[in-house]
Structure formats: structure tokens, C-alpha cells
Amino acid sequence: MRLQVFTFRSRIPAPAYAVFRWHARPDALEKLTPPWELVRVLERSGGIQDGGRVVLLVGQWPFRVRWVAEHFDYVEGRQFRDRQVRGLFAHWDHTHLVTPDGPGACWLEDRIEYALPLGSIGQLTGGWLVRRKLARLFEYRHRVTTEEVLRSAHGDDAA
Numbered sequence: 001m002r003l004q005v006f007t008f009r010s011r012i013p014a015p016a017y018a019v020f021r022w023h024a025r026p027d028a029l030e031k032l033t034p035p036w037e038l039v040r041v042l043e044r045s046g047g048i049q050d051g052g053r054v055v056l057l058v059g060q061w062p063f064r065v066r067w068v069a070e071h072f073d074y075v076e077g078r079q080f081r082d083r084q085v086r087g088l089f090a091h092w093d094h095t096h097l098v099t100p101d102g103p104g105a106c107w108l109e110d111r112i113e114y115a116l117p118l119g120s121i122g123q124l125t126g127g128w129l130v131r132r133k134l135a136r137l138f139e140y141r142h143r144v145t146t147e148e149v150l151r152s153a154h155g156d157d158a159a
Contacts, residue, residue, distance in 0.1 A: 002115060003091060006131060008138035009109040014149045016106035020077050020098045022149045024048050031148060034140045046071065048080040048096075058088065069094075091115035108145060110138050 012019055022028060024047060033039050038060050046052030052071035059065055067087035074080045077098070084092035097109040116130060 003113045004115065004131075006112045006114070006134045007109065008135070008142065009107055010142040010146075011101060011105060012108050012142070012146050012149065013105050014146070014153060015104055016098045016100040017077055018149050018153060019106050019108055019145065022145065022152060023080070023096060023098075029054065032141045032144055034137060037137070042066070048082075049074045054082075056087075088117075089114050090117050108142060110141070 025031075026044075026047070029041060029044075038058065040057045041054065042057050043055040044053065048071050050072050054069050056067040056069070057064055058067050065088050068085040069082040069087070069092075070085050071080055071082050073095075079095060079097045081093065081095045083094070091114055093113045095109075095111045097107075097111065099107040099109070101107055112134065114130075
């Protein structure tokens with residue numbers, strides 16, 4: 001299995017602890033899911049800490065897929081990871097990393113190691129599409145993270 005690596009990194013004008021804490025919120029995944037993606041959370045337990053689990057329903061009938069991910073390698077204030085247990089990919093390992101950049105800013109980095117189903121055929125036919133979808137998804141996620149963390153910092157948590 002040949003792994004591909006996708007990385008998206010952006011600087012957020014908020015302290016690292018605030019960005020990390022926001023990702024631990026129970027509603028973070030829903031807020032990070034773009035409106036154009038057909039994703040529904042079916043189950044969740046344990047949050048982003050080791051052993052946490054989320055079950056998603058992805059796609060549109062008749063092509064819906066149940067995606068099960070488990071969290072591991074949690075480092076308080078710094079990183080959390082999830083890996084696919086069942087789902088769309090032959091392999092999926094996602095690292096969420098928050099690195100301080102002074103007291104009032106940080107770098108948010110999403111690094112995904114993945115393999116498409118069907119090996120070389122899957123990569124040849126769908127590799128470009130997956131990379132494009134990931135780029136669009138993480139541009140959205142990093143923008144939402146920035147907006148939400150800054151909103152929380154200004155006391156407008158209800159939005």
C-alpha cells in the first residue's frame with residue numbers, strides 16, 4: 001500500500017491553548033464540516049482523547065459509507081490524532097497539531113497519511129480529486145477555526 005501525505009498549515013492569531021481547547025468542544029466536528037459535505041455524526045464517545053471514537057455517515061444514498069474513527073496519541077494542548085477503523089480509505093491517519101508562535105498566535109497543522117482503495121488504480125483515477133477535496137476542506141476548516149476561536153475570545157460563544 002502506497003501512502004500519500006496531505007498537509008495543510010495556517011497561522012492563527014490566537015493562543016495555542018485556545019485553538020486546542022476549541023477543538024475539544026463537543027460541537028467542533030459539526031462546525032468544521034462544510035455545508036457542501038454530506039456528513040452526519042451517528043455516534044461519539046470520549047472526545048479527542050485516547051480511545052475517543054466517532055461514527056459518521058458519509059455520502060448520499062446509495063453510496064453512503066459508515067466511517068468509524070478512533071482517537072489516539074493525545075498530547076494535552078499540543079496534538080490529537082484519529083485513524084480510520086472502517087470507512088472510505090484503505091488507510092487514514094490524521095494528526096492535528098497546534099504549535100505556539102508567541103503568546104498570542106499559533107500554527108495549526110493538519111497532516112493526513114492516507115491510501116485510496118484499489119491501490120494504484122485508485123490513486124491514478126481518484127488521487128487528484130481527493131487532494132483537491134482535502135485542500136478545499138481544510139481551507140474551510142482553518143477559516144472556521146480562526147473565526148470561532150476569535151469569536152470565543154471576544155465573549156461571543158453563543159454564535
